[in-house]
Amino acid sequence: MKIKQFRYSSDNNLAYLLYGDKTAMAIDGGAAEEILSFIETNDLTLKYVTNTHRHMDHTTGDKTLLDRSGAVFFDNDVIKNRAVELEGREIRVYHTPGHSSDSVTFHCGNFLITGDTLFNGKVGRCFSGDLKGFLNSVKFLKDLPGETIIYAGHDYVEEYMAFAKKLEPDNPYIERYIKKYDSAHVHSTLNEESRINPFLRFNDKKIISVLEKRGLPVGTEFERWESLMSIM
Numbered sequence: 699m700k701i702k703q704f705r706y707s708s709d710n711n712l713a714y715l716l717y718g719d720k721t722a723m724a725i726d727g728g729a730a731e732e733i734l735s736f737i738e739t740n741d742l743t744l745k746y747v748t749n750t751h752r753h754m755d756h757t758t759g760d761k762t763l764l765d766r767s768g769a770v771f772f773d774n775d776v777i778k779n780r781a782v783e784l785e786g787r788e789i790r791v792y793h794t795p796g797h798s799s800d801s802v803t804f805h806c807g808n809f810l811i812t813g814d815t816l817f818n819g820k821v822g823r824c825f826s827g828d829l830k831g832f833l834n835s836v837k838f839l840k841d842l843p844g845e846t847i848i849y850a851g852h853d854y855v856e857e858y859m860a861f862a863k864k865l866e867p868d869n870p871y872i873e874r875y876i877k878k879y880d881s882a883h884v885h886s887t888l889n890e891e892s893r894i895n896p897f898l899r900f901n902d903k904k905i906i907s908v909l910e911k912r913g914l915p916v917g918t919e920f921e922r923w924e925s926l927m928s929i930m
Contacts (some may be wrong), residue, residue: 699787699806702736703849703883704729710853711755712884714811716804718785721745724769725804725811726851730759734766746782748772750813750851751801775800794839796832797822803839810842810888813851818886819858819875821897822851824927833923840898844889853884861930862894865908869894900926 704713706729713729715722715736723746727733737744744767749756751774764771772782778793778800790805797814801822804811814822815832816839824832859876866872871893875886891898899905900922909916914925 701809704732723784724763726756727759727763730762744769746770749774751798774802778802794835796835799826808846810846811849817850818855846888848886855879
């Protein structure tokens with residue numbers, strides 16, 4: 699299975715197309731015209747349209763894609779914790795609440811399309827109010843194989859690396875991460891995230907020390923997570 703990333707909107711949204719030899723599935727397809735052009739150029743059929751969550755900036759392309767392709771729409775809240783098949787390949791759908799109550803993550807091969815749950819360099823804001831659920835979602839994702847590639851819902855890498863450097867100015871992995879950044883193909887591995895993303899490192903001694911210096915609670919895992927979320 700292959701993946702194609704499309705950038706759209708002033709908020710650096712990222713849309714995705716998972717595709718095989720003949721068929722494709724659009725996820726958060728706000729770049730509808732570009733997606734349809736790619737499908738036509740590559741002689742593909744758009745089979746499914748779906749979203750990581752139903753916030754408006756991620757659903758804006760759905761109607762155009764559906765009207766002009768005849769694809770089937772999969773409601774993300776209905777297919778959570780299930781699987782979708784495309785050309786004999788399984789695309790697993792994990793319910794990962796936190797940013798929103800209906801957030802899901804798509805997992806195919808070593809691709810992980812995370813929407814606004816896990817960004818490259820940070821995590822999304824907790825608009826659901828469910829911080830414990832969000833922590834559980836992040837713990838689940840961070841325990842997947844380290845070579846898993848993260849494809850997020852927005853490109854905020856430059857902003858988030860500035861934040862990470864402010865927290866840990868002596869972290870040598872941050873500069874390496876920045877040098878690897880490519881705005882034309884935004885991605886990172888879980889191994890890379892485990893070195894630079896403070897929101898995956900709530901049990902790391904260095905991050906705990908940063909929180910302690912700010913006078914924030916660090917006694918339990920949830921307190922450390924809550925403290926991190928309070929300074930994002």
